[in-house]
Amino acid sequence: MSAQLAAALAAEEAAIYAYGVLGVKLTGEGDRTEARAAEAVHRGRRDVLVSRLSALKASTAPAPAGYELPFDVTDRASALKLAIQVEDGVAQAWRAVLPATTGADRATGLNALVDAAVRATRWRRLGEVTPATMAWPGRA
Amino acid sequence: MVLTDRVKRRHLIGVTAGGALSATALGGCGLFSDDPEPAPAPDALQPVLDEALALAAAYDRAVLAEPGLAKRLTPLAADHRTHAAELSRVIGRAAPSGAPASSAPSGAAADSVAALRKAEQAAQKTAAAACRTAPADRAGLTGSIAAARAAHAEALR
Numbered sequence: 001m002s003a004q005l006a007a008a009l010a011a012e013e014a015a016i017y018a019y020g021v022l023g024v025k026l027t028g029e030g031d032r033t034e035a036r037a038a039e040a041v042h043r044g045r046r047d048v049l050v051s052r053l054s055a056l057k058a059s060t061a062p063a064p065a066g067y068e069l070p071f072d073v074t075d076r077a078s079a080l081k082l083a084i085q086v087e088d089g090v091a092q093a094w095r096a097v098l099p100a101t102t103g104a105d106r107a108t109g110l111n112a113l114v115d116a117a118v119r120a121t122r123w124r125r126l127g128e129v130t131p132a133t134m135a136w137p138g139r140a
Numbered sequence: 141m142v143l144t145d146r147v148k149r150r151h152l153i154g155v156t157a158g159g160a161l162s163a164t165a166l167g168g169c170g171l172f173s174d175d176p177e178p179a180p181a182p183d184a185l186q187p188v189l190d191e192a193l194a195l196a197a198a199y200d201r202a203v204l205a206e207p208g209l210a211k212r213l214t215p216l217a218a219d220h221r222t223h224a225a226e227l228s229r230v231i232g233r234a235a236p237s238g239a240p241a242s243s244a245p246s247g248a249a250a251d252s253v254a255a256l257r258k259a260e261q262a263a264q265k266t267a268a269a270a271c272r273t274a275p276a277d278r279a280g281l282t283g284s285i286a287a288a289r290a291a292h293a294e295a296l297r
Contacts (some may be wrong), residue, residue: 091287098271098279110271110283117287121294131215132295135222137287139280
């Protein structure tokens with residue numbers, strides 16, 4: 001279970017970094033409000049994971065200072081594209097937590113998977129990407 | 141040939157009249173009288189499957205009633221059919237035919253987009269509940285279905 005939770009932590013750290021980069025390229029107030037809310041949610045999940053992993057006495061690698069982005073974020077379109085990729089990645093990390101956990105940990109993972117899938121769809125809608133949904137959120 | 145056909149037909153009628161090959165009917169043959177087999181308990185995923193099929197059909201009806209919604213709703217119906225096929229496989233029963241509503245007329249009236257959204261939210265709760273109690277090998281499947289249903293509700297906002 002610790003390995004999957006550590007992977008989810010890495011995905012959340014990456015998401016926090018990505019929102020910092022992409023947030024400034026968003027243009028509308030609606031976009032920016034959404035990005036701030038998303039970043040806050042990812043920070044909250046990171047904190048929950050850090051304390052859970054600490055309770056499990058699992059060691060975690062420190063978050064890298066920076067990340068190599070999959071493409072340059074230069075405008076609103078590339079910012080939205082990155083936001084979609086980030087949420088899809090977070091969904092994949094949390095989905096892997098589900099079979100490795102039960103009870104409260106499973107519920108935490110499920111909530112995070114659902115939230116990431118909803119955010120990915122919201123970004124697709126804002127970016128007018130179709131289809132806005134996928135059959136298997138989190139399945140790589 | 142005529143005889144064969146008649147026998148076949150009678151056989152078919154017999155099955156229909158007997159209903160769902162119940163344990164009682166089989167018991168009448170004396171084969172199982174010593175050990176009456178109870179009907180198998182429904183699979184925990186059955187409600188999730190039922191909702192996937194009902195939602196797919198509801199989207200079909202909505203598109204038939206308002207073809208302008210096709211671009212928006214057809215991908216959602218397709219997601220539910222994909223879920224239904226996988227759920228049927230996991231449950232281990234034959235997949236029901238996912239025929240679109242156009243070929244299987246139904247008396248139900250088409251739902252509005254708002255009603256479809258409500259149905260997705262209710263179905264998401266079913267899938268999430270199934271996920272929380274699922275064995276490990278079904279946790280990802282039910283979790284993704286819950287997430288897809290929540291995302292559908294978001295897409296219909």
